[in-house]
Amino acid sequence: MEEESGLSDVLPRDLASLFSDTYTEESHYQFCGQQLRITQLYGARLGVAAPVWDAALNLCSFFEEQKLNFKGKKIIELGAGTGIVGILLSLLGGDVTLTDLPHTLPQIEKNVSANILAGCPPNVCALSWGFDQVNFPQDYDFVIGADIVYLKETYDLLLCTLQHLCGPSTTMFLSSKMRAEHGTVDFFQHVLPKHFNVDLQWRNVEDNINIYKVTQFQN
Template identity: 75%
Template sequence: MQCEEVSGLSDALPRDVGSLFSDTYTEESCYKFCGRELRITQHFGANLGVAAPVWDAALCMCTYFEEQKLNFKGKKVIELGAGTGIVGILVSLLGGHVTVTDLPHALPQISKNVSVNVPSDHAPNVCALSWGIDQEHFPRDYDFVLGADIVYLKETYDLLVQTLLHLCGPHTTIFLSSKMRKEHGTMDFFKNILPQYFNLELVKRDVKEDLNIYRVTCFQN
């Protein structure tokens, strides 16, 4: 549930970051999920680009967690490409031991949102993670790996797979929420690339917004 709408973003595509976010401004929005109120600041501008906004796929994932009443208490969780950090923040408030990751330029925005929403004694770790490069610095035994709208650049798909393979143990569950952008080959990633390495199950489909959520597990599960 969103308390204050952020307009004009649901149809925006990360094709031309410079023109898409040429104006620099800050917007604060309030969202409610699982009985928690999240206050999220978004710093729009070319510096953050696609990391700036709360994308619909992140809200869809939060809604799914609320609907399913998923138990994250005491679970070890990592979020990839977190942007604003809204998903990882929610999971942290639900009791998860969370690590929130993105490229270095996005970390100040995430850290600010974490500090506003999560008590310091349970705040998630905020870390830089470049797919295909930094994953070796992270453990391999996460209970959950989360990603909201991180499948949109074809040149990153192999790097993302490498990262997922490293982070996932035999009992890890991955949740990926994605806008199904044909021009970015998103469906190809889920239909042809990821199934070479993992089991996939479509667990939620938003037809109106063309959003899918996939539950992904290792073959040995």
């Protein structure tokens, strides 16, 4: 996730208290025939970057169902958190760059090391939205993000980053818990469509999670 601030606004109090203690939890997942071992470093330092969020698991399930071909594709993930989605795409043959704020990178690197045992591992880089995107190219095949739309004060910065990273041939997949009270619904229904084609691809009604396909307007 991209920001620690506003944690108590994003999570119910009983879940927010989860980050008051520091502990490590290892979870196992299987998607697209790949076994994933993901360590979550809970504690105040990582905050919302620590857990594997349902939006990330839904995105992995979506990719499994759609049988998308990521082999040889150039991919960047924003707000990678644990790195689970990008690690999966790397195992599926993608040329992946995992990004998040600097303090989250050790967790991502640990999970990359635990899961990518051969071949070329993903790049792990710091990217602060609205500032660092100019250091990244504009020729990605895919831009990926799971539950990165939840703090209103970051939305303009995220939009600036998406505009830089999304080229004419780029497809973005953004998975999000639809938190109307935090502007998430407004971002996808009103803000993002002013700048991109936005198509709803997947809807998990029970968990209130949407997955959107986002592309540049074509002349």
